[in-house]
Amino acid sequence: MRYRLVIFDWDGTLMDSEARIVACMQGAARDTGLPFLEKESVRDIIGLGLPEAIERLYPGVAPAQAEQLRQRYAARYIEAERVPSLFFPGVEAGITRLRRNPTTRLAVATGKSRRGLNRAFTYLDSGSWFHASRTADETRSKPHPLMLEELLRETGVGVEDAVMVGDTEYDLEMARALGMDRIAVSYGVHAPSRLAASAPVYTAADFFQLIDWLHDSAEVMMNKDESINAR
Numbered sequence: 244m245r246y247r248l249v250i251f252d253w254d255g256t257l258m259d260s261e262a263r264i265v266a267c268m269q270g271a272a273r274d275t276g277l278p279f280l281e282k283e284s285v286r287d288i289i290g291l292g293l294p295e296a297i298e299r300l301y302p303g304v305a306p307a308q309a310e311q312l313r314q315r316y317a318a319r320y321i322e323a324e325r326v327p328s329l330f331f332p333g334v335e336a337g338i339t340r341l342r343r344n345p346t347t348r349l350a351v352a353t354g355k356s357r358r359g360l361n362r363a364f365t366y367l368d369s370g371s372w373f374h375a376s377r378t379a380d381e382t383r384s385k386p387h388p389l390m391l392e393e394l395l396r397e398t399g400v401g402v403e404d405a406v407m408v409g410d411t412e413y414d415l416e417m418a419r420a421l422g423m424d425r426i427a428v429s430y431g432v433h434a435p436s437r438l439a440a441s442a443p444v445y446t447a448a449d450f451f452q453l454i455d456w457l458h459d460s461a462e463v464m465m466n467k468d469e470s471i472n473a474r
Contacts (some may be wrong), residue, residue: 246424247346248400250391252409253353253360255289255431257456260328264289267323268300271315279300286432290354292379320359327366331430333450338372340454348398351376352390352407352417368400374398383415388420406444408453408472415441422469428453 254260265285272280280300288296293316297309304312341347350373353360357378364370375397377390395402407418410431418425419441427438428445435446447453 245457246406248348248350248395248405249341250350250352250394250397250405250407252407252411252414253351253355253363255410255413256380256408256428256449257330257334258363260326261286261289261432262280262406263320263323263328267319268296270319270337271312272300274315274319275312277308277312286449288430289418290409290413292384294357294383295379296354312401317356321362324362325367328363328470330367333454337450337454338369341457342372348400350372350374350394350398352385352394353377354379354413356380365412367430382418385411386416387421388417391417391421391423410438412437412441415443424452426456 251257254264265282268285269282271278272278278301284300288299291299293313294309297304297312300463301312338349341349351360353376355363355378357380359425360376360378361370368415373395377393379385379390382393383389393407402421402423406424406426408426409415409418410428411433415425415427416440423470425441425443427435427441427443427444428450429435429438429448434439436445445453447456456464
């Protein structure tokens with residue numbers, strides 16, 4: 244592997260949860276008596292922490308109403324989780340492939356809450372896949388890079404040996420702020436043209452492509468090093 248640490252966003256990168264997030268936020272706004280939210284408006288905030296997302300959706304909303312919206316969204320999402328969201332095609336096989344490499348560490352950096360991520364870990368039996376994780380309610384929300392800094396410290400990996408994988412500009416800009424390599428996935432919520440502005444080292448159309456690229460890039464780096472050493 245070219246990278247010793249691969250950090251994944253969750254919603255829109257590993258989990259196919261966009262439709263559920265949109266429906267729950269639209270329903271929560273309706274419950275709270277706030278103006279209707281268009282689908283694209285909600286898609287745009289996926290990846291942010293919930294308080295930051297609410298502020299972007301309803302700038303200047305009163306704190307009490309923002310808290311009511313937060314509570315209604317959380318209640319609706321928990322109710323919806325009775326039928327778990329699923330991983331995108333290729334995720335389980337791809338993560339298994341990465342885990343075969345004993346020098347590779349895996350982590351999650353997400354806008355979800357800790358409770359929300361732990362619920363997902365439990366019902367998808369996936370928590371053991373990752374060496375570390377950070378959520379928006381226990382550190383700073385994306386695109387601030389603090390959660391990545393904390394993951395680097397926890398895993399003992401340097402920024403030059405880590406890569407962030409995500410489907411939004413918030414994921415990629417968080418990594419770019421640290422000078423960390425970043426990979427975009429174009430099957431999530433932000434358009435490829437928007438992701439390109441963050442200068443990803445690669446853009447994957449699906450998870451299979453992502454895993455193949457990670458392994459192929461490792462072989463390229465090995466061949467390059469062997470060529471240099473042979474001079």
